[in-house]
Amino acid sequence: MMLLKHGHFIYPDPASLAVATVCEFEKYVKKLLELKEYVNLALSGGTAAVDFYRAIASADPPLDWNRIRFFWSDERCVPPNHPDSNYGKAYQSFLFPLNISPSNIFRIRGEEEPEKEAVRYAGLIQRELDMGNGVPSFDWLLLGMGADGHTLSIFPDQIKLYRSPELCVVSILPGTDQKRITFTGKLIKEAKRITFLVKGSDKCHTLKKVIFGKDTNNDYPASLINSEKGWIDWYLDKDAAGFIS
Numbered sequence: 001m002m003l004l005k006h007g008h009f010i011y012p013d014p015a016s017l018a019v020a021t022v023c024e025f026e027k028y029v030k031k032l033l034e035l036k037e038y039v040n041l042a043l044s045g046g047t048a049a050v051d052f053y054r055a056i057a058s059a060d061p062p063l064d065w066n067r068i069r070f071f072w073s074d075e076r077c078v079p080p081n082h083p084d085s086n087y088g089k090a091y092q093s094f095l096f097p098l099n100i101s102p103s104n105i106f107r108i109r110g111e112e113e114p115e116k117e118a119v120r121y122a123g124l125i126q127r128e129l130d131m132g133n134g135v136p137s138f139d140w141l142l143l144g145m146g147a148d149g150h151t152l153s154i155f156p157d158q159i160k161l162y163r164s165p166e167l168c169v170v171s172i173l174p175g176t177d178q179k180r181i182t183f184t185g186k187l188i189k190e191a192k193r194i195t196f197l198v199k200g201s202d203k204c205h206t207l208k209k210v211i212f213g214k215d216t217n218n219d220y221p222a223s224l225i226n227s228e229k230g231w232i233d234w235y236l237d238k239d240a241a242g243f244i245s
Contacts, residue, residue, distance in 0.1 A: 007233035008211070010241045014199045017048065017237045018055035021197060024235075025052075026061035028193075032139055033067055039139050040129055042073045042183070044152070045086035046144030048197035048237075053093035065100055071125065073141060074153040074182035075108035077117075077170075084178075085110055114170045114179045121181065122167035132190045132229060136167070141191040147202040149210060149220025152188075153180035162224050185224060192230040196222070201239040208243035 011017040032039045043049065076084045080091070087107040095105060106128065108121050129136035145151050153171045154161050161169050162185040171180045188194070198207060210223045211234070218224065225232065 007231060008236070009233065010236050010238060010244065012238050014048065014051050014237050015055075017197070017199055017235055018051040019059075021052045021195075021235050022055045022059050022061065024195075025056065026059075026063060028140065029063055029068060033064060036139075037067065039068050040071065041068065042071045042138045042141045042191070043086070043090055044073050044142050044144050044197075045076075045089065046146075046197070048199045049142060049144055050089050050093055051199070052142075052197060053090055057094040057097040060098060065098060066104065068100075069104045069106065069128070070095070070100070071106045071128075071138070072108050073143065073188075074180055075110045076153075076173075077110045077114045077179040077181065079111040080107065080109075082110070108181050110181070114181060118166070118168040118170050118181045125167060125187070135186060135190045137190040137192060137229060138187075139192050141188065141194045143194060143196050143222075143225065145196055145198050145203060145207065145210070145222045147200075147206055149206045149222050151196075151222040151225060153182035154184075154221040156219060156221060159219075159221050159224070162221055185226075189226050189228045191227050194225060194227050194230070194232045196225075196232070196234045196236075198234065198240045199237040201242060203240045204242040207236070207240055 011020055029039055072086055075086050078084050080088050109117050125136045143151050148156055155174050157174055158171050161171055164184040167187045169184055171182050210220050
């Protein structure tokens with residue numbers, strides 16, 4: 001592992017990235033469980049996230065899973081058994097293999113009418129989570145980043161959604177009519193910790209601008225992510241971090 005700077009970690013390949021993330025997951029969640037009754041995590045989609053989920057199932061870290069609750073930061077508007085479902089991928093990868101209780105799983109209902117589901121899910125989060133500054137606060141938010149700099153389901157051509165006054169909104173995948181439900185910046189910035197999982201050389205050029213850009217990085221939704229409660233870190237494989245000498 002190479003440390004780029006505080007909060008940025010680089011691993012030689014996707015497998016090493018996934019294993020390292022599982023180790024951090026176990027350490028950090030154990031620490032949280034010493035301080036509170038439940039830990040509230042928001043999961044994401046993306047191939048790096050799925051690698052992580054599978055690594056969790058393989059490692060089966062010794063955690064009190066009954067005290068860990070899972071939410072989703074975004075979801076495609078498809079049924080849970082659809083191959084595009086973020087929930088479906090997490091369920092098949094580790095929730096089902098580890099026999100996580102359904103009472104600890106709070107999925108976005110992608111099969112429902114999108115605008116109504118965005119309102120319902122925002123209300124659910126408000127009921128289930130502790131509040132910070134009048135906004136629900138997650139203990140840990142896991143995110144990915146696309147080659148175009150999108151994160152969650154906030155895309156560059158819809159970047160204004162990040163600043164929405166709502167907690168959850170509906171976006172549309174560019175070039176398609178596929179609707180998605182996504183967190184907004186209002187909810188993201190209250191998270192106590194935010195971790196990006198990014199792999200692949202196709203992310204390298206954009207990632208350099210997101211992390212180090214000054215004048216251009218506001219073109220990328222990932223560059224807008226911030227936390228007013230904790231910190232942000234990036235877990236990268238060597239190909240994604242190829243811009244680093």
